[in-house]
Amino acid sequence: MDLKTLTYIVVGATFALxxxxxxxxxxxxxxxxxxxxxxxxxxxxxxxxxxxxxxxxSFISMAGLIAxxxxxxxxxxxxxxxxxxxxxxxxxxxxxxxxxxxVPEFIGDRFYSNTARIVAVVCLILASITYVIGQMKGxxxxxxxxxxxxxxxxxxIGMALxxxxxxxxxMKGITYTQIAQYVVLIFAYTIPAMFISMNLTGNxxxxxxxxxxxxxxxxxxxxxxxxxxxxELGFKEYTTQTIAGRLDMFVxxxxxxxxxxxxxxxxxxxxxxxxxxxxxxxxxxxxxxxxILYTTAPAVGAMARLNLHATIQTGEIGSPEGNLSYEERPxxxxxxxxxxxxxxxxxxxxxxxxxxxDKNPEMAAKAEGFGWKGNEMVKVDRDIIVLAxxxxxxxxxxVIALVAAGGLAAALSTAAGLxxxxxxxxxxxxxxxxxxxxxSEKSELRAGRISMAGAIVVAGYLGLNPxxxxxxxxxxxxxxxxxxxxPALMLGIFYKRMNKEGAIAGMIAGISVTMLYVFQHKxxxxxxxxxxxxxxxxxxxxxxxxxxFGAIGAIVNFAVAIMVAKMxxxxxxxxxxxxxxxxxxxxxxxxxx
Amino acid sequence: xxxxxGSGDAYWRATLGLLTTVLIIWFVxxxxxxxxxxxxxxxxxxxxxxxxxxxxxxxxxxxxxxxIFYYAHRMGQIDREHDVHxx
Numbered sequence: 267m268d269l270k271t272l273t274y275i276v277v278g279a280t281f282a283l284x285x286x287x288x289x290x291x292x293x294x295x296x297x298x299x300x301x302x303x304x305x306x307x308x309x310x311x312x313x314x315x316x317x318x319x320x321x322x323x324s325f326i327s328m329a330g331l332i333a334x335x336x337x338x339x340x341x342x343x344x345x346x347x348x349x350x351x352x353x354x355x356x357x358x359x360x361x362x363x364x365x366x367x368x369v370p371e372f373i374g375d376r377f378y379s380n381t382a383r384i385v386a387v388v389c390l391i392l393a394s395i396t397y398v399i400g401q402m403k404g405x406x407x408x409x410x411x412x413x414x415x416x417x418x419x420x421x422x423i424g425m426a427l428x429x430x431x432x433x434x435x436x437m438k439g440i441t442y443t444q445i446a447q448y449v450v451l452i453f454a455y456t457i458p459a460m461f462i463s464m465n466l467t468g469n470x471x472x473x474x475x476x477x478x479x480x481x482x483x484x485x486x487x488x489x490x491x492x493x494x495x496x497x498e499l500g501f502k503e504y505t506t507q508t509i510a511g512r513l514d515m516f517v518x519x520x521x522x523x524x525x526x527x528x529x530x531x532x533x534x535x536x537x538x539x540x541x542x543x544x545x546x547x548x549x550x551x552x553x554x555x556x557x558i559l560y561t562t563a564p565a566v567g568a569m570a571r572l573n574l575h576a577t578i579q580t581g582e583i584g585s586p587e588g589n590l591s592y593e594e595r596p597x598x599x600x601x602x603x604x605x606x607x608x609x610x611x612x613x614x615x616x617x618x619x620x621x622x623x624d625k626n627p628e629m630a631a632k633a634e635g636f637g638w639k640g641n642e643m644v645k646v647d648r649d650i651i652v653l654a655x656x657x658x659x660x661x662x663x664x665v666i667a668l669v670a671a672g673g674l675a676a677a678l679s680t681a682a683g684l685x686x687x688x689x690x691x692x693x694x695x696x697x698x699x700x701x702x703x704x705x706s707e708k709s710e711l712r713a714g715r716i717s718m719a720g721a722i723v724v725a726g727y728l729g730l731n732p733x734x735x736x737x738x739x740x741x742x743x744x745x746x747x748x749x750x751x752x753p754a755l756m757l758g759i760f761y762k763r764m765n766k767e768g769a770i771a772g773m774i775a776g777i778s779v780t781m782l783y784v785f786q787h788k789x790x791x792x793x794x795x796x797x798x799x800x801x802x803x804x805x806x807x808x809x810x811x812x813x814x815f816g817a818i819g820a821i822v823n824f825a826v827a828i829m830v831a832k833m834x835x836x837x838x839x840x841x842x843x844x845x846x847x848x849x850x851x852x853x854x855x856x857x858x859x
Numbered sequence: 860x861x862x863x864x865g866s867g868d869a870y871w872r873a874t875l876g877l878l879t880t881v882l883i884i885w886f887v888x889x890x891x892x893x894x895x896x897x898x899x900x901x902x903x904x905x906x907x908x909x910x911x912x913x914x915x916x917x918x919x920x921x922x923x924x925x926x927i928f929y930y931a932h933r934m935g936q937i938d939r940e941h942d943v944h945x946x
Contacts, residue, residue, distance in 0.1 A: 332916075337897070340915035344889045347920045351885045354927045355878055359934075473917060477908040487907030505901070505912045516894050541945050543935055550927035557920050564916040849871060850943040 269663045273412050276667040277674060280450050281427060284443045284678075288431030291439045296707050299436030299714050300367040300690050301537040306441055308544040312551025314441045315535045317448035317679035319346075319526075319552070320559060321397075322404025325451060325676035328560075329655075330648030332567030333574075336504035339567070341515050345522025347553060347560055352527040354549030357752075358536040360759045362545035363848045367537065368687075369530040369751065370695040376758040377766040378841055380700050385773050386751065387691045390530045393746040395725070397529075398684040402729025404677035411605060411653065412670035418730060424678060425726040432682045432722070433715045437538060440682045447675035452558055454672020458656040458665055459562045462569050465659060472565030492568055495575050498583055499622040500629025504568065510811055518814035525744030525816050528752030531680075531687035542851035570651045573658050578621045578643070584636040589618040598657035607647035614639040685725065689718035745784065749776035749819025757827055762845045764827065767834040772827025780819030784812045870941035877937065881930050889919040 293299040306314070324346070332339040364372050370390060374383025402421060409420020431439045456472070463475030467488055479487050486494070492504045508515055526532065535552075536545045577596065581588035592610065602608035610619060614637055621643040624630050633640075653673070656665045693714040698705050705713070750773045757764040757772070810818070836842075847853070892900060897911030905913050938944035 337912055337915060340893060340912075343916055344893055344919050347923050348885065348889050351881070351923050351926055351930075355881060355930055474906075476917075477906040477913065479907060489907055489909070489912070505909055506898070512894060516890060519889065519894065543931065543938070543945060546931035546934055547928065550924060550931055553920075553924050553927055557924055561917055561920055849874070851938055851945050852943045853945075 267663070269666060270414065272663050273667040273670050276664070277413065277671045280446075280671045280675065283446055284427065284431055287442045287446055288435050288439045291435045291442045293434070293436040293438045293711070296367075296694075296711050296714065298438045299711055300686075300694060301534070302436075302438040302441045304538060305540055306538040308539050308548035309551045310445055311441070311535060311539050311544075311548045312553075313448045313555050314444035315532065315548070315552035316555030316559075317444040317451065317675070318535055318683035319532055319556060319680070320451065320676055321680035322401055322408070322673065322677035324559065324563075325455065325673055326404065326408075326649050326652050329563045329566040329570065330651035332564055333571040333651050334648055335509055336502070336507045336568075338507050338509040338515065341509070341519045341522065343560055343564065345519045346526055347556060348519070349523040349526025350549055350553040350556070352523060352752075353532070353536075354546055354553075356759070357527060357533060357755050358545040358549050359542045359851065360848045361533060361755070362536055362539065363542050363851060365537075367534075368690050368694050369533055369755070370691055371699065373751075373754055373758065373769070374695070374699060376841065376844065377754075377764075377769045378838065379766040379770065382754075382766055382770050382773075383695055383699060385770060386754065387695050389746050389750040389773065389777065390691050391688055393529065393743045393751075394531060394684045394688045395728070397743040398681055398688070398721075398725045399728045401677045401681035401684065402725050405674065405681070406729060407649075408670060408673040408677060412667075412673075421726060421729050424674070424681075425722055428678060428682050428685065429719060429722050432685055433718045436714065436718075437534075437686055440679075440686055441538060443682070444679045447679040448555060450668075450675040451672040451679075452555070454668045454675070455559050455566075455652075456562055458659065458661055458669065459566050459569075461661050461665070462573070462655065462659045463565055466569055466572070472562045472569075476565040476568055488568065488572070492572050495572060495579075499575065499579065500626035500633075501623045504571070514810050514814055517810050517817050521748055521814050521816035521820075522744060524752045524820050525748035528747035528750070528755070529743070530691075530747070530751065531683040533755075534687060534690075535683070566652065566655065570655050570658065574646075575621065577658070578619050583622075584632075589620055591618050593617065595619070596658075598654055601657065602650055602654055607645065607650050609643070609645035611642055611644045613642050619643065681725070685718060685721045688721045689714055692717040692721075744813075745780040745816040745819060746777060748816035749780040749823055753820050753823040753827065757824070759845070759848065761828070761831075762842050763836055764831050765834055765837040768827040768829075768831030771830040772823040775826040776819045776823030779822045780815050783815045783818070870937065870943055873937045873941070874934070877930065877933050881926050885923065885926060888914060888922045893919050 295303070297303050328342060331342060361369075361372055364375075366372060366375070370383045370386035373386040374380060402424070405424035406417040406421040409415055409423060410417045413420065431443050435442070459472040460470045463472040464470045466481060467475040467478040468481040469475040469478045476488060479485060480491050484491065489505055497503050536548060539545050539548050578590050579588060580590050592612065599608065603610070614620070616637070619642055620633070620638045622629055622633060622638070622641055624633065624641040653669065656669055693710055693716075697713050698710050753776060754769050754773050757769065892911060893915035897915060900911035900914065901909035903910040908917070935944070
């Protein structure tokens with residue numbers, strides 16, 4: 267059976283499964299729509315959280331980032347997992363005890379202020395919308411590469427599918443489909459990795475293979491071999507290279523951790539478990555399921571990099587026959603050339619491929635001696651690492667089809683979680699909470715479904731017409747969540763004296779500092795030409811990249827909030843009693859409004 | 860600022876004590892071993908892994924998982940000791 271037919275069958279079967287689950291798990295009440303009725307088992311919730319959290323970026327892009335940044339990419343691995351420790355201990359159990367439906371609702375009640383609630387809604391919507399655009403793009407890209415339909419058609423199919431199960435089932439439908447999507451995506455990720463690890467090292471577990479000796483009889487460890495291969499071609503040493511220095515790495519890791527803990531679509535997943543103690547252990551289960559992919563990714567990245575160089579540099583560097591002849595390039599090379607994500611240019615006209623770092627003066631000088639005229643792999647898009655991996659390793663067609671289904675599952679599950687966070691902020695926080703207090707449950711449920719549909723249309727539109735700022739979306743989503751929502755929640759729980767004045771001032775200060783830093787380097791509202799400081803290392807404050815600035819914003823938030831709170835009146839007694847009550851687990855009922 | 864509230868206060872102190880312990884380990888394995896001390900630890904090998912690199916790409920994640928389950932387990936004990944557990 268050819269690859270295309272097989273891919274249609276595998277992807278079609280997973281879609282049928284998601285739709286079947288959606289029909290079975292229809293939501294009948296607002297409780298089911300917002301928090302799946304609060305009855306999800308902690309392990310099931312952990313699995314759903316894993317799918318919710320691991321987006322198209324985790325599935326498709328992360329291994330590529332690791333392949334090209336080596337040790338430097340550790341900041342993504344630690345940043346996107348370490349946040350769960352903070353979430354499990356500082357937020358999840360207390361918010362579960364509070365027992366309401368949304369994150370802005372907690373902020374509004376705890377700081378006895380609709381203003382605080384609206385500020386939180388704005389932060390939530392901005393962070394979630396920017397994040398969801400990336401997922402929509404992921405859906406479009408995965409469809410267009412594997413099913414050979416155009417990007418727009420792929421996006422419409424994805425939108426229709428999410429529309430069906432998210433509006434019908436709300437959180438309940440999303441939770442059960444996410445569990446199925448987790449299973450699909452984790453198999454799709456780990457099976458090719460196991461094959462490749464087995465080929466290179468003889469150890470089928472990628473986590474151990476990465477630390478093993480090569481099976482080629484050289485007696486070298488895989489990482490030592492990789493270091494040798496890349497440094498001989500003038501690239502930085504794999505196990506020690508950093509992206510922008512060690513301080514930047516420290517701050518970036520911290521930003522991703524607190525950003526992770528502050529992302530509302532993740533937090534709200536812990537409202538769906540029955541008890542406070544379940545919220546604690548469920549965060550652990552979520553991290554187990556996430557760790558399976560996150561500890562595999564470093565092996566996928568390193569091994570793909572090694573395979574790629576081995577394919578091209580077939581013999582000794584500098585020898586006339588040492589490089590792969592372009593005519594003899596493998597089929598996957600041709601396939602990816604068609605997409606434009608892999609580009610070759612025969613600069614020295616020898617018909618062979620030279621792939622090395624021509625930006626390294628020492629290497630460039632040496633290469634001239636070989637008659638090389640510059641790096642000829644003019645484009646190697648890092649996103650192809652995971653997608654092309656099974657082809658590079660010559661794995662069977664069904665594995666390639668599974669990877670397509672996995673990429674779609676990762677993008678769809680995250681998109682659905684984000685869309686639910688957006689729609690519940692609109693129907694529950696803005697309508698029910700502020701503007702139409704008397705609304706009946708039935709009308710609220712309908713409003714929830716309508717705002718879900720609206721959010722899907724907006725996200726789809728933005729996916730079709732990605733705004734110029736798409737590249738800065740990571741900075742915004744994590745920056746906003748880390749600099750505004752995380753500190754507000756933490757102070758609300760751990761600092762009883764925190765009042766509404768402090769919380770609002772802190773959130774606004776945190777967002778402003780982060781956004782200002784991003785804007786001054788990337789352009790005001792990301793409009794090119796309006797940046798007043800270039801986006802270059804020497805202009806960065808202490809050498810910190812704009813993407814990494816959320817941690818600094820969070821520190822500003824904490825400082826401003828505490829200072830303002832000390833200068834203003836303490837919160838009323840009933841609020842202090844509320845804080846006492848969320849700190850102890852006893853008496854946590856089902857989530858209610 | 861926190862008014863002492865009898866047993867509730869002792870419960871909260873025990874909670875904060877556990878939090879501090881876990882957060883110290885969390886910080887040491889990731890920011891400490893994985894980032895600040897990585898150049899030094901890399902001279903030690905763990906199988907084929909330089910140790911600092913291993914902490915940054917593998918070890919810290921395993922320890923994060925263990926930390927959350929340890930925290931959940933210890934909190935369950937603290938809840939019962941102070942009679943604030945559920946059910």
